[in-house]
Amino acid sequence: MNVKEASKLTGVSTDTIRYYEKEGLIPQIDRNDAGNREIDEKIIRRITFAKQMRAAGMSIKALKEYTxxxxxxxxxxxxxxxxxxxxxxxxQEREDDIKFAIDHLKYKLEHYEDHMQKTENELRQLETSDGK
Known part of the structure; x- marks a missing residue:
């Protein structure tokens, strides 16, 4: 199959497939006489593996080392x-950062009237008083 068909099958964009190949995350893909990539089941499995590991948060560098x-x-x-x-x-570090951000946003929402509106009004006043 060609790269477009592989993209459709795996849900990985054609650009990402090319990038994975360039970075060595998947093996070099054979090309036909016209120079088009010919992707087989082995490559599909490697694309899928890379996609899953990236979805799990693995960096490109770590994934390259792993593969x-x-x-x-x-x-x-x-x-x-x-x-x-x-x-x-x-x-886990990212999870902690995300948890902190969610808690912060929840606080802002719970205190919108007494905190956020005041801050937003102050920002608006600064904008209208700057250089005018």
Whole structure:
């Protein structure tokens, strides 16, 4: 199948598929005589794997390191587990940041009348008094 068909099948944009190939997250894709990519089931599985790992929050750098270990054909289990553990830590940090942001927004909403409206009015006054 071509890259457009692979995109439709995997839900990954054609640009992202090309990027994954360029970055080595998926193997080099064979091309036909016309120079068009010919994507087989092996590549589809790798695109899907990369998509899932990215959706889980894995960085491109970590995913490249991980896929290099997979492609090494050695037993790299401990290194692969280390990468996954590091990614869990990174996602937990993001989770804390997101939780803080949600709590902050909830506070703002709960105190809209006594806090947000006052602040917004002050901002408007600054805008109208600046340079006018």
């Amino acid at each position: 290099d270990l997979v492609d090494d054909f050695e037993d790299n289990t401990e290194q692969q587990k280390r990468i996954l553990q590091e990614q869990i830590g990174a996602m």
